[in-house]
Amino acid sequence: MTPQFDIEALRMMIMGIELGSFARAAVHLGRSQSAVSMQLKRLEDQAGHLLFQRKGRGLTPTEAGETLLEYARRIVAMHDEAAAALGASVAPPTIRLGLPQDFFEDVMPTTLTAFANSQPNAHVAVRAGRNYALEEEVKAGQLDVALAFCEAGRPATGELLATMPMLWLAKDENIDAVRGSQSDLPLVLYEHPCLFRQAALRALEDARIKWRLSLTTPSLAGVWGALRFGLGITVRTTYRVPPGIHKVEDGLPKLPALELRMLKQDHPTEGAHELADILKTAVRNLVINH
Known part of the structure; x- marks a missing residue:
């Protein structure tokens, strides 16, 4: 019998080989792993040949697979060209x-x-x-x-x-104004895990400076808002620091670059x-x- 190749299975085959992984192709095209496995198996059944062989944790095309791949690219390209010529919408990846x-x-x-x-x-x-x-x-x-x-x-x-330097930033430039009278340093930070948070806490611990968490948030807008209301000090880069937020240097340890x-x-x-x-x-x- 003449094979009746599934156009979407051919598309999956092309995508998997171009991305170097059928798992990535599945994510890219919004399909489950099991659906991909079924499509590849259907292609092999339709071709009557083994199309893929396992290499390490992935699949590579056999000689028959390479032959089909060459035709698959042309078939899919002509399919999409015909659909476009007829006014049909072909959704891009x-x-x-x-x-x-x-x-x-x-x-x-x-x-x-x-x-x-x-x-x-x-x-x-x-x-x-x-x-x-x-x-x-x-x-x-x-x-x-x-x-x-x-x-x-x-x-x-x-x-x-x-390479971008990290800075201590707060509403006030004076560390005493940020900290308040003899209190621990109030920190406004992202939730764990966070490179900025880790750098801040490591630097303070090494310098033996007492600190407390004033506010934690997953939102950068939340960090800037807390600083504008004087809730504490944070660590970010120099990029797009909002008006009214200043670099704080005196009394605080130097931070590494990112x-x-x-x-x-x-x-x-x-x-x-x-x-x-x-x-x-x-x-x-x-x-x-x-």
């Missing part, structure tokens, strides 16, 4: 971008505006996240591109874009690669040169 909240007001809209001008039909899903989570989600194939703060000097991950890195999947799609390039330009113009 979603590109998933992860950013710290620091970059939501200018880097994100600048990047997405430029990307939309280049790829007007693209769909970008943006996720705000903590640095540790963003890095793990890129590794797990749940994000295509991300910006994340990393500890300076740690084993290199991603591409270094900038590295801003771009993280990408090992095998990004063409759209993800273009988005990463535009994001890098936005960071260069808005963050490094600010």
Whole structure:
């Protein structure tokens, strides 16, 4: 019998090989692992050949798989071209971008505006996240591109874009005004885990400065709001510090710098690669040169 190949199974095959992982392809196309396994098995049944072989923890195409892959790319391209010619909508794959909240007001809209001008039909899903989570989600194939703060000097991950100093910040420049009369230093910090939080507490403990948590929050806007009302002191970079918030130096220990890195999947799609390039330009113009 002549094989009747499933177009979506062929699309999954292409995506899995391009991303280097069928698990990543499943996340990228919004399907479960079991659904992917069924599609690949159906392709092998339809082809009458073993199409994939296990290599390490992943799958690689056999000789028959490589042959089908070459035709699959042409079949899917012609399918989508025909659908577009008839006015049918072909939904583009979603590109998933992860950013710290620091970059939501200018880097994100600048990047997405430029990307939309280049790829007007693209769909970008943006996720705000903590640095540790963003890095793990890129590794797990749940994000295509991300910006994340990393500890300076740690084993290199991603591409270094900038080194940014950490500062003590508060409504008042005077440490005594922040602390109050002989009281412990009130801290406004992100919830654990957080690189800024860890750096602040480590520095205070090493300097034997007594502290207390005044407010913890998962929101950067919450941090700035607490500082504006004089609830304590925090640690951030120099980037986009709100008016009325000042650097505090006297009486406090020096803090290390952080590295801003771009993280990408090992095998990004063409759209993800273009988005990463535009994001890098936005960071260069808005963050490094600010």
